[in-house]
Amino acid sequence: MSTSALTEIIERYRGKPGSLIPALQKAQAQMGYLSGETLEQISKGLGIPFSRVFGVATFYSQFYLSPRGKHTIKVCVGTACHVRGAGAALQALEEKLGVKAGNPTEDLSFQLETVACLGTCFLAPAIMIDKDYYGEQTPKTVGKILKKYIGGGADAGTPDPEE
Amino acid sequence: MARFKTFKDIAKYREKLNKERDSEATAVRVCMTGCRAKGADAFSESLKAELKKRGLENKFKVIETGCHGFCSMSPVAVVEPGNIFYGNLKPEDAAEIVEETVVNGRTVERLLFADPATQEKIVKEKEIPFYSHQKRLVLKNCGVVDPREIDDYICRGGYAAFSKALETMKPEEVVEEILKSGLRGRGGAGFPTGLKWRFANKERSDKKFLVCNADEGDPGAFMDRAVLEGDPHAVLEGMLIGAYAIGSDEGYIYVRAEYPIAIAHLNIALKQMEELGLLGRNILGTKFSFDLHIKEGAGAFVCGEETALMASIEGKRGTPRVRPPFPIQSGLWGHPTCINNVETLANVAAIIENGSDWYASMGTEKSKGTKVFALAGMIRNTGLVEAPMGMTLREIIFEVGGGIPNGKKFKAALTGGPSGGCIPEQFLDLPIDYDSLAKVGAIMGSGGLIIMDESTCVVDIAKYFMTFTQSESCGKCVPCRMGTKRMLELLERITDGKGTMKDLALLEETADIVKDTSLCGLGQTAPNPVITTLKYFRDEYLAHIEQKKCPSLKCKALLTYTVAEDKCKKCHKCAESCPANAISGQKKEIHKIDQAKCVKCGMCHTVCPFDAIELS
Ligand SMILES: Cc1cc2nc3c(=O)[nH]c(=O)nc-3n(C[C@H](O)[C@H](O)[C@H](O)COP(=O)(O)O)c2cc1C
Numbered sequence: 001m002s003t004s005a006l007t008e009i010i011e012r013y014r015g016k017p018g019s020l021i022p023a024l025q026k027a028q029a030q031m032g033y034l035s036g037e038t039l040e041q042i043s044k045g046l047g048i049p050f051s052r053v054f055g056v057a058t059f060y061s062q063f064y065l066s067p068r069g070k071h072t073i074k075v076c077v078g079t080a081c082h083v084r085g086a087g088a089a090l091q092a093l094e095e096k097l098g099v100k101a102g103n104p105t106e107d108l109s110f111q112l113e114t115v116a117c118l119g120t121c122f123l124a125p126a127i128m129i130d131k132d133y134y135g136e137q138t139p140k141t142v143g144k145i146l147k148k149y150i151g152g153g154a155d156a157g158t159p160d161p162e163e
Numbered sequence: 164m165a166r167f168k169t170f171k172d173i174a175k176y177r178e179k180l181n182k183e184r185d186s187e188a189t190a191v192r193v194c195m196t197g198c199r200a201k202g203a204d205a206f207s208e209s210l211k212a213e214l215k216k217r218g219l220e221n222k223f224k225v226i227e228t229g230c231h232g233f234c235s236m237s238p239v240a241v242v243e244p245g246n247i248f249y250g251n252l253k254p255e256d257a258a259e260i261v262e263e264t265v266v267n268g269r270t271v272e273r274l275l276f277a278d279p280a281t282q283e284k285i286v287k288e289k290e291i292p293f294y295s296h297q298k299r300l301v302l303k304n305c306g307v308v309d310p311r312e313i314d315d316y317i318c319r320g321g322y323a324a325f326s327k328a329l330e331t332m333k334p335e336e337v338v339e340e341i342l343k344s345g346l347r348g349r350g351g352a353g354f355p356t357g358l359k360w361r362f363a364n365k366e367r368s369d370k371k372f373l374v375c376n377a378d379e380g381d382p383g384a385f386m387d388r389a390v391l392e393g394d395p396h397a398v399l400e401g402m403l404i405g406a407y408a409i410g411s412d413e414g415y416i417y418v419r420a421e422y423p424i425a426i427a428h429l430n431i432a433l434k435q436m437e438e439l440g441l442l443g444r445n446i447l448g449t450k451f452s453f454d455l456h457i458k459e460g461a462g463a464f465v466c467g468e469e470t471a472l473m474a475s476i477e478g479k480r481g482t483p484r485v486r487p488p489f490p491i492q493s494g495l496w497g498h499p500t501c502i503n504n505v506e507t508l509a510n511v512a513a514i515i516e517n518g519s520d521w522y523a524s525m526g527t528e529k530s531k532g533t534k535v536f537a538l539a540g541m542i543r544n545t546g547l548v549e550a551p552m553g554m555t556l557r558e559i560i561f562e563v564g565g566g567i568p569n570g571k572k573f574k575a576a577l578t579g580g581p582s583g584g585c586i587p588e589q590f591l592d593l594p595i596d597y598d599s600l601a602k603v604g605a606i607m608g609s610g611g612l613i614i615m616d617e618s619t620c621v622v623d624i625a626k627y628f629m630t631f632t633q634s635e636s637c638g639k640c641v642p643c644r645m646g647t648k649r650m651l652e653l654l655e656r657i658t659d660g661k662g663t664m665k666d667l668a669l670l671e672e673t674a675d676i677v678k679d680t681s682l683c684g685l686g687q688t689a690p691n692p693v694i695t696t697l698k699y700f701r702d703e704y705l706a707h708i709e710q711k712k713c714p715s716l717k718c719k720a721l722l723t724y725t726v727a728e729d730k731c732k733k734c735h736k737c738a739e740s741c742p743a744n745a746i747s748g749q750k751k752e753i754h755k756i757d758q759a760k761c762v763k764c765g766m767c768h769t770v771c772p773f774d775a776i777e778l779s
Pocket residue numbers: 347348349350351352353354356376377378379380381464465466467468469470502503504505507508609683684685
């Protein structure tokens with residue numbers, strides 16, 4: 001993040017009670033994740049010990065301390081989606097992307113995450129890629145959807161029998 | 164825009180709006196919240212374009228609303244007058260709706276709801292069984308008003324209750340009215356709201372906070388979200404009344420950051436209230452002042468617990484602390500703090516407006532009013548349901564919910580999410596309220612209602628919830644931190660086919676200890692799913708342990724995988740994915756699984772494009 005953007009955020013929250021979390025949220029929104037350097041600057045800027053800043057940043061699942069993939073895939077593992085087979089869809093995505101949930105793919109094109117209830121239980125099992133929802137996901141459908149984001153490449157989707 | 168300076172101003176403004184609006188009798192109410200996931204925005208755009216094309220855009224209004232409740236028909240819209248309900252809408256349908264319904268006053272048959280039993284079409288929204296069995300009090304504006312328009316809310320009587328309280332009632336009288344109504348906290352515990360307000364009112368302090376808990380952590384529940392998205396002013400009016408009753412001049416709404424639409428609608432609502440003079444200094448010319456802030460949660464289930472929530476607002480790690488002191492005595496920054504749930508607050512205005520007797524006439528002896536449930540899982544009609552307290556589970560599942568799809572049998576209902584329990588078939592006729600649910604070992608919880616059919620494995624569900632609570636445990640106290648981990652390990656052993664009867668005994672013992680000795684509600688209730696599934700479905704646990712079988716064919720490690728020769732299309736996908744090289748056969752050959760090598764990971768079943776891997 002440009003230092004000036006961060007300085008601006010720090011200026012906005014300096015001295016206000018309860019401002020650490022909003023400051024971290026704004027900083028992350030700017031740069032995508034919170035680097036050690038960013039955390040240090042926030043700690044100095046707000047006059048909050050680094051240990052506390054780090055403690056807060058690691059406590060909440062919303063904060064990321066490492067770079068993230070370009071497209072975020074959120075697989076809902078809420079109860080409604082779980083009973084309708086979210087596990088299989090997740091397993092298939094992990095297999096296709098070659099990463100476990102909570103991680104970016106090696107080329108940083110995708111970020112695979114799990115969430116608890118997207119609020120669209122009528123779509124269960126539901127996944128969300130960036131801002132788009134996809135419902136009734138099975139191991140077969142997730143492959144086809146990934147293709148849209150890879151730009152037609154890779155060997156996702158249903159192969160033709162025999163040839 | 165007007166600015167209200169006296170009580171009369173609100174009523175006058177409402178009158179003026181209602182006069183202006185008479186001319187706009189025809190409107191299409193389109194759900195634009197959850198239904199966006201299925202293309203409601205494209206439908207709405209196409210509808211607006213179609214009206215514009217015909218020069219009708221000023222005569223017929225498209226009202227973009229919150230959730231109508233009947234989400235499984237998504238995207239949905241209702242045409243007024245006539246109350247005509249259309250579902251599964253596509254952008255292409257807009258032209259026909261305008262031509263037939265808006266212009267010619269006829270219904271479009273194919274878009275109507277069809278009764279699954281008789282295939283008979285039902286025209287009116289309120290006559291569809293999903294709606295006709297409900298009592299919509301909290302949800303009365305959801306799906307009706309545009310949540311971004313405070314005028315819509317005011318037209319339908321909004322802020323009349325607040326004005327009435329401020330003008331004609333002392334704070335203590337408001338407290339007593341809520342107490343008499345029998346309203347109990349909808350956040351899970353069911354504590355009488357009037358009593359909480361009385362304690363808060365009696366605290367002597369020049370600073371008190373009122374907090375709305377909109378953290379909604381149950382992973383399968385979306386009631387509070389729907390209310391905030393669809394009718395934010397109902398909650399905000401409740402907060403104004405509450406703040407007046409307890410003597411608070413500053414409030415917070417703690418809302419999950421995962422709810423962007425709710426946050427956006429709240430921000431709009433607050434701005435409109437400020438403009439109209441419903442927030443800020445000396446509201447309606449009285450001594451009452453109130454400021455309101457939105458705090459976004461950052462993704463931690465435990466922050467729904469009130470002391471953790473306050474720590475989070477203060478900018479700290481959201482870990483609970485020992486009570487007492489209770490938040491009412493010492494809360495945010497040491498000041499008395501009253502915390503209420505979204506749905507609790509959404510009930511308040513109606514009680515003040517219609518009186519406590521009216522409210523107390525609904526429900527059961529000790530649970531008054533209604534409860535909103537998020538109905539989901541193995542059920543035909545997924546959506547939001549508001550039922551009077553005391554309705555039976557059978558009515559909710561089979562009348563409102565339309566029963567279990569695919570000819571499957573009902574197995575159990577899960578209430579209260581990770582803190583709740585399962586309710587088996589024998590209790591289907593139980594009138595649902597706080598006490599009856601507690602009696603059978605479940606809890607009302609915040610309103611998540613997940614239906615399981617015979618294909619759902621209860622041991623897997625217990626493991627699912629334990630995985631959730633274990634990862635959400637804040638780690639502050641030992642019983643919860645260690646106990647949930649141990650319980651999860653024991654459940655994993657059982658679903659992996661390695662469980663013994665000793666493990667089962669240890670599981671039960673650990674569950675009791677965690678329940679009795681954890682610091683906060685998260686740990687104290689985490690064993691509930693295990694305890695209730697063991698109570699009602701012990702034989703399923705025994706099948707996993709003694710026969711190494713999962714009767715519902717869900718626990719992968721207990722299944723046998725075979726290739727169905729008639730379905731195998733020889734694509735080789737399964738063999739490529741098998742981590743144990745247990746599958747033999749080349750492309751163009753029928754594949755075969757070597758049971759001795761198979762590690763039962765389930766991958767072949769997941770990847771086979773032709774469903775040729777069979778489970779037994
Ligand atoms: C682990 C845990 C999570 C909770 N999550 C929520 C929640 O998401 N929403 C809520 O209103 N109450 C939640 N509660 C209950 C609150 O602590 C509190 O009782 C409630 O907000 C009080 O409001 P009410 O009296 O109006 O129900 C939770 C409690 C615990 C122990």
